[in-house]
Amino acid sequence: MTPLIEAPSERLLAGIKSLLASKGIATAEEIAERMAQTDRASPAQGARMVARAWTDPEYRALLLRDGAQAAEAMGIAMRGLPPLGVLENTDDTHNLVVCTLCSCYPRAVLGYPPFWFKSPGYRARAIRDPRGVLAEFGTVLPAGQRIRVVDSTADYRWMVLPQRPVGTDGWDADRLAALLREGDMIGVTVPSAA
Amino acid sequence: MLAPGAPVRVRDDWPETRGPCHIRTPHYLRGRRGTVVRQLGAFPNPEDLAFARPAPTLALYHVAFEPRSIWPDAGGDEIVVELYESWLEAA
Numbered sequence: 001m002t003p004l005i006e007a008p009s010e011r012l013l014a015g016i017k018s019l020l021a022s023k024g025i026a027t028a029e030e031i032a033e034r035m036a037q038t039d040r041a042s043p044a045q046g047a048r049m050v051a052r053a054w055t056d057p058e059y060r061a062l063l064l065r066d067g068a069q070a071a072e073a074m075g076i077a078m079r080g081l082p083p084l085g086v087l088e089n090t091d092d093t094h095n096l097v098v099c100t101l102c103s104c105y106p107r108a109v110l111g112y113p114p115f116w117f118k119s120p121g122y123r124a125r126a127i128r129d130p131r132g133v134l135a136e137f138g139t140v141l142p143a144g145q146r147i148r149v150v151d152s153t154a155d156y157r158w159m160v161l162p163q164r165p166v167g168t169d170g171w172d173a174d175r176l177a178a179l180l181r182e183g184d185m186i187g188v189t190v191p192s193a194a
Numbered sequence: 195m196l197a198p199g200a201p202v203r204v205r206d207d208w209p210e211t212r213g214p215c216h217i218r219t220p221h222y223l224r225g226r227r228g229t230v231v232r233q234l235g236a237f238p239n240p241e242d243l244a245f246a247r248p249a250p251t252l253a254l255y256h257v258a259f260e261p262r263s264i265w266p267d268a269g270g271d272e273i274v275v276e277l278y279e280s281w282l283e284a285a
Contacts, residue, residue, distance in 0.1 A: 083235065096270075100220050127222070128261070131269040146271035149261075154218045154254055154276035155237040
């Protein structure tokens, strides 16, 4: 018998899928839909949520109260996924997200994590020297703004709600969303209209 | 249930020295004092889930720590971490 580790991955996948189906855990269609969802997820989804929060106070309140519900409101399927917490940047406090244990990341709204998010270097340094890490991303915070590092260790996934950049008065949500990069929603960068 | 603002201490426990285990409490926090921010809900204990054992539901808290109480050269102003009630004791 071929050792499991050497078995062709397509055959392993087919075997697991047929086990899940025969045990009534998940159908082939459900698995295909979840795979498609995972591939569709990208920072553009988080950006749409942030841009709407900047232009719609009721949505902003919902986003801060229950991120998963706010994601659902934008058509992002959250069923069966961890709760989504949203950290609001203010004049007083800037939030930075790290998972020092491994790689917890709000994939449903930001897609696959950037490669550095899982690196031992980012995980060790973001928690201890966040200003140094931000500087390497070219991010300089205003004097007096505190840094809160959120270590994502358990059942939540965390995303940052950045501050709306100056010089964007009158912009609609689509134009605002186009400003946002994934780092803005992790907290390593801040959006700018310049 | 712990109220927001409650002072707590993370248990100074090292299960990884006693055998195979799954831990969601970062080592840098063991034995450290912090302050409860709020409860985040309740979830099956991942330390049991990881071994397919029956997993009791535990309260999960956001707890804030002063970074310089952990590392004298720390550069941030606050560290906030998700911790299960089983790891917290009154301080």
